[in-house]
Amino acid sequence: MSLAPENIGHLANLDDYQRAQAATSEILRVISKAASDPQPVFDLIAESATKLCGAEVCTVTRFDGEWVHLDAIFGSNLAGIQALRRTFPMQPSDAGGAARAIHQCAVIQIPDVRTDPHYKIQDAALSSGFRALVAVPMLREGRAIGAITVGRADAGLFSDMQVQLL
Secondary structure, eight states: OOOSGGGGGGSSSHHHHHHHHHHHHHHHHHHHHOSSOOHHHHHHHHHHHHHHTTOSEEEEEEEOSSOEEEEEEEESOHHHHHHHHTTOSBOSSSSSHHHHHHHHTSOEEESOTTTOTTOOOHHHHHHHTOSEEEEEEEEETTEEEEEEEEEESSOSOOOHHHHHHO
16 A cells, blocks of 8 residues: 555554554665665564554565465564464465465455364464464566465454555
């Protein structure tokens, strides 16, 4: 989502706008310093998305045309982070949030991973402390090249504002 003034109406309030603007500014600052190493950018995106969405964990993944690879993860639960790391690489499919967003080239919301019959990494999700997730594909020329996925403890859909921020 562009954080241009005409899009402010999509954000819940001025505090949300200011938090999103600050996160965007910080990410752009890191991008300008990370010409040869994108890792700090991926790490900052994961941390910022987790905080902006009030979530437990965020992953930033990259798709190489065959496999989905984990490039960054942020969360407070070390055992859960390690469990999620073990699920990668994975092929695009409905088995995980990022893999599904890349496979379908669409924003994916799973209100409760425990009840989704196609989601296959429930144990890793629950270890990481999340039941609900939203996964947003990163696109280049209309094709998915990765995804940003955020997981939250409370079951249910993420707000339109949170999806737009991602």
